[in-house]
Amino acid sequence: MMRSPQVRNGVVETPSPSHFHSSVSVHKLRRFNILIVVFRFASFCFSLASAIFMFTNSRRGSDLPQWHHFDAFRFVAVAGAIVALYSLFEVGASVWEISRGATVFPEVVQVWFDFGHDQVFAYLLLSAGSAGTSLARILKEMDTCTVSNAFCVQSDISIAFGFAGFMFLGFSSLLSGFRVVSFIINGSRFNVQN
Amino acid sequence: MMRSPQVRNGVVETPSPSHFHSSVSVHKLRRFNILIVVFRFASFCFSLASAIFMFTNSRRGSDLPQWHHFDAFRFVAVAGAIVALYSLFEVGASVWEISRGATVFPEVVQVWFDFGHDQVFAYLLLSAGSAGTSLARILKEMDTCTVSNAFCVQSDISIAFGFAGFMFLGFSSLLSGFRVVSFIINGSRFNVQN
Numbered sequence: 001m002m003r004s005p006q007v008r009n010g011v012v013e014t015p016s017p018s019h020f021h022s023s024v025s026v027h028k029l030r031r032f033n034i035l036i037v038v039f040r041f042a043s044f045c046f047s048l049a050s051a052i053f054m055f056t057n058s059r060r061g062s063d064l065p066q067w068h069h070f071d072a073f074r075f076v077a078v079a080g081a082i083v084a085l086y087s088l089f090e091v092g093a094s095v096w097e098i099s100r101g102a103t104v105f106p107e108v109v110q111v112w113f114d115f116g117h118d119q120v121f122a123y124l125l126l127s128a129g130s131a132g133t134s135l136a137r138i139l140k141e142m143d144t145c146t147v148s149n150a151f152c153v154q155s156d157i158s159i160a161f162g163f164a165g166f167m168f169l170g171f172s173s174l175l176s177g178f179r180v181v182s183f184i185i186n187g188s189r190f191n192v193q194n
Numbered sequence: 195m196m197r198s199p200q201v202r203n204g205v206v207e208t209p210s211p212s213h214f215h216s217s218v219s220v221h222k223l224r225r226f227n228i229l230i231v232v233f234r235f236a237s238f239c240f241s242l243a244s245a246i247f248m249f250t251n252s253r254r255g256s257d258l259p260q261w262h263h264f265d266a267f268r269f270v271a272v273a274g275a276i277v278a279l280y281s282l283f284e285v286g287a288s289v290w291e292i293s294r295g296a297t298v299f300p301e302v303v304q305v306w307f308d309f310g311h312d313q314v315f316a317y318l319l320l321s322a323g324s325a326g327t328s329l330a331r332i333l334k335e336m337d338t339c340t341v342s343n344a345f346c347v348q349s350d351i352s353i354a355f356g357f358a359g360f361m362f363l364g365f366s367s368l369l370s371g372f373r374v375v376s377f378i379i380n381g382s383r384f385n386v387q388n
Contacts, residue, residue: 072328126317127324134266134325138332181375 030098032175037094039172044087047125047165051080053158057151064148065139072128072135073155079128080162083121083169090114090172111176111183118173125166132159224292226369231288233366238281240359241319245274247352251345258342259333266322266329267349273322274356277315277363284308284366305370305377312367319360326353 054077057067067073093104093114103110136155139145145152182188248271251261261267287298287308297304330349333339339346376382 071331123317123320127320130321130324131328134328135332137265138329177371181378184375185379 033094033098036172036175037091037098039168039175040087040090040094043165043168043172044084044091045165046161046168047080047087048084049080050158050161050165051077051084053154053161054080057154057158059148059151065144065151067151067155070135072131073158075128076132076158076162079124080158080165083125083165086117086121087165087169107188108183111179114176115173115180118169118176122166122169122173125162125169129159129162129166132162227288227292230366230369231285231292233362233369234281234284234288237359237362237366238278238285240355240362241274241281242278243274244352244355244359245271245278247348247355248274251348251352253342253345259338259345261345261349264329266325267352269322270326270352270356273318274352274359277319277359280311280315281359281363301382302377305373308370309367309374312363312370316360316363316367319356319363323353323356323360326356 054067054073057073058064059066067077093110097103105113132155136152136159139152139155248261248267251267252258253260261271287304291297299307326349330346330353333346333349
């Protein structure tokens with residue numbers, strides 16, 4: 001419900017989170033924000049691991065397969081790196097928000113920024129994972145994996161980490177979508193009603 | 195804002211869309227619903243075309259490539275068929291809603307059903323498209339496309355239709371997400387405030 005200024009003891013109280021939110025609500029909000037940080041940190045770890053595994057997936061020897069010879073594997077590496085950077089930024093922003101009680105950007109920008117980027121980067125990471133999976137399956141049928149089995153195993157691990165990163169980014173997207181709805185309803189990102 | 199029953203002339207009036215929505219709002223709602231039908235119908239056409247192009251992508255001759263020999267192309271065909279079925283159902287549900295003024299399922303089920311399935315099937319279609327693109331690029335580097343160029347062209351067209359279907363499903367997802375938010379705010383799927 002939209003809150004309107006309330007008159008109490010002759011003084012107009014404008015809605016201010018630090019005033020009208022009870023300690024229980026603040027406690028809930030803190031748990032919600034910590035959950036976001038956990039998901040974002042997991043997303044960061046998995047996408048970074050995915051990028052590192054793919055970027056280092058080259059063996060000495062010109063006749064051995066290299067990750068950068070394949071479009072789909074380049075896509076996996078770059079998508080993992082982009083999402084890792086974004087997640088790192090978002091972890092920082094969330095920690096800032098928990099410690100200072102204010103968002104980095106203005107609140108309306110912050111909630112839409114988070115939700116929009118979560119959605120787009122989730123699509124990006126899923127797309128990279130699917131393209132990588134498709135390529136990895138084809139390579140198994142060709143003789144690439146018999147030439148260098150380690151290459152195929154490392155690619156598979158990188159792709160699996162990418163999907164795990166996608167999963168946690170999807171969870172973050174749910175929570176940031178919830179924050180957008182809260183913001184639209186309450187005029188503030190606080191998800192609690194009291 | 196949540197509407198509560200209002201007392202007027204001693205009679206408790208419960209909120210009823212047909213009563214308190216002005217003719218202007220009903221007009222807006224109708225335009226919104228027609229936009230949803232258009233997007234869903236476009237999504238249906240493109241995903242059906244994607245499925246048909248892939249399902250018919252086989253040539254006579256045992257040495258020529260067939261679509262069902264490749265995992266990723268099977269994925270494209272099946273994902274296109276699933277989304278085409280879902281979109282057809284949703285077109286029917288939207289037309290029903292416009293003509294009768296009521297949703298097929300109870301309203302709370304309908305808005306969440308639409309939004310949830312839009313999200314999941316958009317991910318499915320994007321994943322299939324990415325996997326198909328990755329495979330198609332590899333096939334161009336191998337000798338498959340020199341053996342049967344028509345096979346590769348038809349695959350590309352099918353994948354392109356799949357991405358177009360994904361785009362319109364994404365638009366539908368935005369609108370159905372908007373309906374979910376409206377439902378949460380207003381307690382009804384009507385997106386207008388008056």
